[in-house]
Amino acid sequence: MDINAPVETIKNVGEKRKELLNKVGIYTVRDLIEYIPRDYADRSKLTPLCDVEEGEEYTVRAKIGHKIEVMPKGRVTLVRGTIKDKTGEAVVVWFNQRYLKNTFDTSKEYFFTGTFERKFGRLTLTSPDFEMVREGEAINAGRIVPVYHLTKNLNQKLLRKLIYDCLESIESEIKEFLPKSIMKEYGLCGRVYALKNIHFPETNEAFFTARRRLVFEELLILQLRLLNIKKSIKKQYTGLSFSFFETERIIDRFPFKLTSGQEEALDEIIGDMAENHPMNRLIQGDVGSGKTAIAQVCAYIAYINGAQTAVMAPTDVLATQHYKSFSELFAGTGVRVVLLKGSMPAKEKREVKKLIAEGEAHIAIGTHALIQEGVSFKELGLVVTDEQHRFGVNQRKLLTAKGDYPHTLIMSATPIPRTLGLILYGDLDITTITTMPAGRKKIDTSFVDSSYRERIYNFIYKHVKQGRQAYIVCPVIEENDKTELQSVKKYFDSLKGTPLREVRVAMVHGKMKSDRKQAVMDSFAAGDIDVLVATTVIEVGINVANANIMLIENAERYGLSQLHQLRGRVGRGEYQSYCILISDKKEKEARERLKTMVKSADGFELSEKDLELRGPGEFFGAKQHGLPELKIANLYKDMDILKEVRECAEHISSLSEGEYELILKRIGEIYGFANENVTF
Ligand code: ADP
Ligand code: MG
Numbered sequence: 116m117d118i119n120a121p122v123e124t125i126k127n128v129g130e131k132r133k134e135l136l137n138k139v140g141i142y143t144v145r146d147l148i149e150y151i152p153r154d155y156a157d158r159s160k161l162t163p164l165c166d167v168e169e170g171e172e173y174t175v176r177a178k179i180g181h182k183i184e185v186m187p188k189g190r191v192t193l194v195r196g197t198i199k200d201k202t203g204e205a206v207v208v209w210f211n212q213r214y215l216k217n218t219f220d221t222s223k224e225y226f227f228t229g230t231f232e233r234k235f236g237r238l239t240l241t242s243p244d245f246e247m248v249r250e251g252e253a254i255n256a257g258r259i260v261p262v263y264h265l266t267k268n269l270n271q272k273l274l275r276k277l278i279y280d281c282l283e284s285i286e287s288e289i290k291e292f293l294p295k296s297i298m299k300e301y302g303l304c305g306r307v308y309a310l311k312n313i314h315f316p317e318t319n320e321a322f323f324t325a326r327r328r329l330v331f332e333e334l335l336i337l338q339l340r341l342l343n344i345k346k347s348i349k350k351q352y353t354g355l356s357f358s359f360f361e362t363e364r365i366i367d368r369f370p371f372k373l374t375s376g377q378e379e380a381l382d383e384i385i386g387d388m389a390e391n392h393p394m395n396r397l398i399q400g401d402v403g404s405g406k407t408a409i410a411q412v413c414a415y416i417a418y419i420n421g422a423q424t425a426v427m428a429p430t431d432v433l434a435t436q437h438y439k440s441f442s443e444l445f446a447g448t449g450v451r452v453v454l455l456k457g458s459m460p461a462k463e464k465r466e467v468k469k470l471i472a473e474g475e476a477h478i479a480i481g482t483h484a485l486i487q488e489g490v491s492f493k494e495l496g497l498v499v500t501d502e503q504h505r506f507g508v509n510q511r512k513l514l515t516a517k518g519d520y521p522h523t524l525i526m527s528a529t530p531i532p533r534t535l536g537l538i539l540y541g542d543l544d545i546t547t548i549t550t551m552p553a554g555r556k557k558i559d560t561s562f563v564d565s566s567y568r569e570r571i572y573n574f575i576y577k578h579v580k581q582g583r584q585a586y587i588v589c590p591v592i593e594e595n596d597k598t599e600l601q602s603v604k605k606y607f608d609s610l611k612g613t614p615l616r617e618v619r620v621a622m623v624h625g626k627m628k629s630d631r632k633q634a635v636m637d638s639f640a641a642g643d644i645d646v647l648v649a650t651t652v653i654e655v656g657i658n659v660a661n662a663n664i665m666l667i668e669n670a671e672r673y674g675l676s677q678l679h680q681l682r683g684r685v686g687r688g689e690y691q692s693y694c695i696l697i698s699d700k701k702e703k704e705a706r707e708r709l710k711t712m713v714k715s716a717d718g719f720e721l722s723e724k725d726l727e728l729r730g731p732g733e734f735f736g737a738k739q740h741g742l743p744e745l746k747i748a749n750l751y752k753d754m755d756i757l758k759e760v761r762e763c764a765e766h767i768s769s770l771s772e773g774e775y776e777l778i779l780k781r782i783g784e785i786y787g788f789a790n791e792n793v794t795f
Contacts, residue, residue, distance in 0.1 A: 125277065155261055183215060227244070313747075369444075410499045431458060559692070679718050
């Protein structure tokens, strides 16, 4: 059997089963044997019938006592018999499974697994799992059995049997691709052993050995793939190596002095852009560390070297904000900045695109989608991506491969735990800014319950009267009977009964039309609105230095990283700022999370804590970080393995090509490219 063959080529898999398997993502034989159990049931322990107690699940090894009877009872058909071993006897019943009458061979032993009850004074086992005892070939009982994610009409028993048989017949096709020396050094078992024991562990120990191998392998492949992207970008030739770096002219225009962190970042970037292969650098820096200023200097460098810059923002609102800040900075310098927005009339869009294509525009700002789709540049030299969430690895590759391999600068707004950063950003060079602009005051953060609301409104009122502005964040837009969450619309109305009725309040949320949203944001930025009630649309990047209060309702709803982003909307100017978290949730985990916010102002620390408290499922929920789906590794629990993998990947890249040929092949199978001239 070919491991890459479609799953329907397996014996006993017809059209119907094929469709069921496809539904859970199994298309090939390989998919099937790599379908990792979500859990296990320990059915290795057999219990004599005389020791069975009510209400517990047991596996017993027994024979069918006497003939099975089928008894129609109203609308159901009862199938009933007895089972017995040397020590005792029990009644066994099933419903509506008439065919079972002729299933059992009374001379044979079976494993039965199920929960026993006492009915009419007799020990009774209802609808047990069963399997005939065949020496050395137990699948559903008498061993640790796998439990898989299912879909309707696909049952454990069928899946177990298919995988079991498949593992038997495919064994010779399962190729080891790790060099012996590596397996030895990291104490990894072979692939065949690993796959067999991840499905049907011989012992607990065997399971752990198998899992370790597969986790290691999965993370290693991911890590090597990222390294390989990094290397292949480094090998590209770009005709855009820059040679002029007179940046004073633009830096002098900033109303501030660059921080040492910003200067160091610029030095690294300048080093990259002077090379004749493309820069591929990520700037990680906490909210407010001043990443935009760095991008602006870089765009200027591109300009004096005769190249254009594309600045990609995650939303229209942010693109507009960048556009304003770039236009102001470059006013009167001869650098022409243009904005490309989804909501612009087609004619205007066409005109802007023309300016870009003819090289009249030097800096083009827009959303990711807009700039990636059909905009052609005359001489694109630098792509700046302001990322809300991380792009998928392959997606990024597509982008850099477009055109003449421009330099790429990625600004990440989401701090990632350092250890994870190593693997998530394995394809990039990383600069981390650890300084903050001088004079920033710590944002005073508090966590209260809703009984404080009235007092908070007075607090906001007082600040508004002194000329400041405030944000209030609610989790949902509209009221919903099912939840008790604060909704933007209702909240907005309810403020009419509070001291805030006397100030200018507006709302903004994701269901509003783009230009309407923009208009509200603009008036808030201009100071024509005092209090903005919003959903998390205001989460990223919004920069209004006069706003100094961030009130977050139902704060338990958010992860630490997100709360930190929201909090980062204030404290951007000279005023003492406040972040107030409201939550009535009593749950320990939620309270601990919110208390952490009060204690820490460090985005990296918070992201580590977030991962720890919520686990990777939540942390990486909604594909936030564009991480490829992992089948078995758990990025939090397997942190130790991750560290070993890092080291191992370095080791592998120092081997000769012949030694890692098989690994390359494996990477190709997973990421869908056939040896596209890759090395490490
Ligand atoms: P982020 O890194 O979160 O994108 P921004 O680039 O939006 O941060 O900068 C936040 C604010 O800090 C802006 O108002 C910006 O003008 C200001 N800023 C940037 N660099 C400095 C600096 N070196 N000194 C003082 N203020 C600065
Ligand atoms: Mg920013």
